[in-house]
Amino acid sequence: MKKIILVLVVIAVAVGAIGYYLWYKPSEYVSDGKPDFQITLVELTNDGKNLSDSIFGIKYVGKAIQFDAEVESVADNKGAKTLTLKTNDDGLVVNAGFHESIANKLSKIVAGDKVKLQCDCSGVTKPESEDDLLSEIEINLTRCNLIK
Amino acid sequence: MKKNILFSLSVMLFGIANAQVYSTSTGTVSFVSKTKFEEFSADNKQTQAAISADKGTVQFKLPINSFQFEKDLMQTHFQENYMESATFPTSIFKGKIKNLSDVKFTTDGTYEVVVPGTLEMHGVTKEIEVKGNVVVKGKTITLLADFSIECSDYGIKIPKNNVSQVSNTINIKVDCALTPKKKK
Numbered sequence: 001m002k003k004i005i006l007v008l009v010v011i012a013v014a015v016g017a018i019g020y021y022l023w024y025k026p027s028e029y030v031s032d033g034k035p036d037f038q039i040t041l042v043e044l045t046n047d048g049k050n051l052s053d054s055i056f057g058i059k060y061v062g063k064a065i066q067f068d069a070e071v072e073s074v075a076d077n078k079g080a081k082t083l084t085l086k087t088n089d090d091g092l093v094v095n096a097g098f099h100e101s102i103a104n105k106l107s108k109i110v111a112g113d114k115v116k117l118q119c120d121c122s123g124v125t126k127p128e129s130e131d132d133l134l135s136e137i138e139i140n141l142t143r144c145n146l147i148k
Numbered sequence: 149m150k151k152n153i154l155f156s157l158s159v160m161l162f163g164i165a166n167a168q169v170y171s172t173s174t175g176t177v178s179f180v181s182k183t184k185f186e187e188f189s190a191d192n193k194q195t196q197a198a199i200s201a202d203k204g205t206v207q208f209k210l211p212i213n214s215f216q217f218e219k220d221l222m223q224t225h226f227q228e229n230y231m232e233s234a235t236f237p238t239s240i241f242k243g244k245i246k247n248l249s250d251v252k253f254t255t256d257g258t259y260e261v262v263v264p265g266t267l268e269m270h271g272v273t274k275e276i277e278v279k280g281n282v283v284v285k286g287k288t289i290t291l292l293a294d295f296s297i298e299c300s301d302y303g304i305k306i307p308k309n310n311v312s313q314v315s316n317t318i319n320i321k322v323d324c325a326l327t328p329k330k331k332k
Contacts, residue, residue: 028220057237061213062227077174080193084173095173097194097214122211123237125196133169133198133207140194140211 029099030145031120035066045087045094048124048139060121066147069094071113074106081106083115083144092137096144105146119144168253168328170289171198175324177210186313188222190215197291197324199282204248206263206291208241208322230304230314231270239269243278251282258283263293272302280322293322 037044037060044067047056070086079100087094096119098106109115119141127135175195181188194214199206212233217223227233243265245251251259264277280293299306299316306314 029216053237054235057234061234061237075174077176077193080174082174082194093173095194097174099216120213122194122213123233125209125211125238133200133205134171134196134209138173138196138209140214142194142211142214142216 029101029143031064031118031143032145033064035118036063037065037067039065039067041067041069041085041087041094044139045089045092048094048137049089049092051124053124053126056124061123063121064118065121065141066116066118068114068116069096071109071111071115073111074109076103079103083109083117089137091135092139094139094141096141098144098146102145109146116147117141117144118147168201169198170201170326171329172196172324172326175208175291175322175326177208177324178321179215180319180321181315182319183312183315188217188219190217190223190226192216195322195324197322197326198329199289199291199326201253201289204245204251206241206243206245206265208324210239212237212239230299230306236269236271239267241265241267241276241278245282251284253284253289256284256286267297267302269297270302270304274301287328289326291322291324291326293320295320 044060044065047059051059071083072086073084075082075084081098081100081103083096083098083106085094085096096117120143122140122142125134125138125140127137173196174193175197177192177195179190192210192215194211196209197207212231213227215223215226217226243263246262246264251261259282260279261282262277262279264275266273267276276295276297278293278295280291280295283290283292296317296319299318306316
């Protein structure tokens with residue numbers, strides 16, 4: 001009987017500990033681990049242009065993508081950095097967002113640098129009409145990691 | 149004659165300034181959920197925002213998966229269970245400043261505005277009215293707002309066993325610094 005109670009207590013403590021760990025586990029600020037896609041930026045931007053935002057979303061949203069790119073500009077938003085990446089299309093913007101916790105990794109990155117990134121995809125937004133104020137197609141990448 | 153030229157020039161310059169569209173892709177939108185037992189927040193620093201100075205139209209687009217939470221489980225629940233971000237990846241607000249004549253885009257200052265418009269979220273579009281401020285400082289226009297929405301209005305269901313942790317009323321803060329949009 002004592003053994004059974006002991007086993008139940010151990011199980012209860014283990015379940016509680018796992019629950020506590022899962023509930024309080026901090027978010028990942030950086031995309032790491034094996035990427036879901038290793039593609040070129042051209043492949044990604046072509047899909048951004050040619051697929052509907054919902055089909056693009058099903059394919060890429062929440063997935064880790066690794067790719068090479070050239071930096072067009074670097075922006076700072078209260079410590080968080082965003083790299084705008086160079087594309088061959090004036091009407092298409094790719095923004096790679098970095099959490100402030102790894103902003104120091106980007107301190108030497110400037111426009112023109114070639115980088116390898118791994119990011120989680122947040123989706124694509126497209127203008128709904130010609131007079132849309134946000135007139136570019138924009139691919140948003142978040143929780144980015146500078147691989148090299 | 150000189151006065152006429154000056155007047156014409158100032159009208160032209162004012163017209164050019166007002167025809168300007170200001171935009172950003174790195175604005176911030178945050179939200180807070182607060183119940184008796186749990187309070188949590190998340191930031192989205194990849195908010196796209198734009199304003200047309202002559203028409204007073206404003207637009208915001210938020211990639212839902214760009215919201216960053218402190219707790220991993222909350223982020224997963226938010227994306228997969230509440231917002232269903234794979235199906236509804238973007239939230240969009242479109243509006244028009246009601247009292248546009250009160251805002252002087254060429255004069256530094258803080259201008260209170262009322263912006264009726266539509267908010268599309270989780271596949272549901274609703275009309276809302278947001279009160280906020282337009283802050284003009286040099287060539288930067290900052291849009292600030294603080295308002296609340298009800299999750300139930302947008303078909304976002306909070307499971308019964310999570311009601312004590314997740315509020316139906318969500319407070320939203322907008323802080324987006326916009327600069328003149330480059331013409332391509």
